[in-house]
Amino acid sequence: MAVEAIQLGNDELRDKARTLRQHIIRMTTEAASGHPTSSLSAVEVVNALFFGGYLRLDPAAPADPARDRFILSKGHAVPVLYAAMSERGYFAAEELLTLRKLGSPLEGHPNMKRLPGIEASTGSLGQGLSIGLGHALAAKVDGRDSHVYVMTGDGEMGEGQVWEAIAAAAKYQTANLTLIVDQNGYQQTGATGDVLDLTPFADRIGSFGWHTQTISGNDQDEVLAALKTAREVTDRPTAIVSRTQKGYGILPLLEEEGDLNYHGKPLSADLEQKALALLG
Template sequence: MPDTLDELLTRAKEIRKDILKMTTEAGSGHPSSSMSAAEFVTALYFGGFLRYDVKNPQWPDRDRFILSKGHAAPVLYSAMAEAGYFPKEELMTLRKLGSPLEGHPNMVRLPGIEASTGSLGQGLSLGVGHALAARVDKKDYHTYVMTGDGELGEGQVWEAAASAAKYKLDNLTLIVDRNHYQQTGAAEDVLNMDPIDGKFTAFGWKTQVVNGNDMGEVLKALERARAEKGQPTCIVSLTHKGQGMLKLMAKLGDLNFHGKPMPAKYLDEALAEVSSS
């Protein structure tokens, strides 16, 4: 049975705590990029939207989730551990020599990963391939792809967007984690892609704009996406990078906090903020 709203909210907090703990333990990683996506990833895995079998990761009828923003791997690993793909204790091996929990998802090393990502801009093309394969194989599985907003500056994304619309892939949902930051600064300053929803609408997609850190809105958005017929769906998920530790990030003078772990001396403060958020 899918989790209730309260259970999903609790899971999202636990996932955020795991993200903080594993990246601090590793001494590297992307906690802020992972934490902005926690609601959508939690809803997919535990809200009844993603069909999967942890005992049979290659089940042909499973739904697919492709994390195109592969640097946010900690949010995916935490959800997979919660789901039972591997013991939660293994989260603390993130980025350590020999661990399958690499800095970016590696489908060869970790069962349950649908695509090896991290070279940005490729995930939606992979998702189009999965969605087309479902049609050819007469399967009813759904493919979800999550990109970052900075990633939309890659031309390959728009080739994939055009293809998805051409083939009317209503079994494909794109979630854009619109957290307003990328590696070198604010996404709008690096390359302003607004209006994101307007661009996807022009390409022939059904679009939604939601508060991606509001679990109730996330659930409704995914329900609408699954009900859509005749065209793919793009959900622009308005989020905050580092959601759950925003006060601490402000205190430390960095609202982007890209590609670095929370220093160990601040970890307890960060975990306490997540618990109270």
């Protein structure tokens, strides 16, 4: 089998997003640690990449050079990636419940050495876009049309290395490289705007010579349209500033708990049930 994309219809895609959210809640509660809210904000984008007709992959041959690459630079949100990989057929759904447990390749942050299909070992913020640029340059040298998608967090944009990579990608006009900033508005200790405000991201990234779009990143239609546009740009790298909500899908619960950031903590068994009920 060769690499191929999977394109679900809109309703099926929405169902798949719900499934990913259920996985994220269940696996982090089972692990009793992890970053469910950081994962939930990114669901629509990851879901559209894996099931909306974008990532050309072959789970049976995860290293096929012809594949597209998705690098989760905000590695702490890896539950969303594991959920999508499992749904895509990389491993059985039961394995999701081994998250963060001794012996499991589903580590707390992505480890490419232990889990085939993971494109980069991340968790030290700021490196994913550079790694993605390396993949994009390799594709250019080889004449492959592989597309490389890299997702960073908005807090992660404080890392200077990301801007080094933005500048270098502009130099090499890597149109096969797309940066998605999951702008969920929060980082570890508070609102990103209070900690270190680097907005407006689109203006700043655009000033380096990138094509940019700013979208509502929890809106499936907007995500699909933006990914389509990004593939159509042929002369420069593209960025999608994806304005999302941290914990999207269980926001009423976070409001009730009085913590809209809810960074780096899993839901209790009790809250898990409430969250799953909210997701429907």
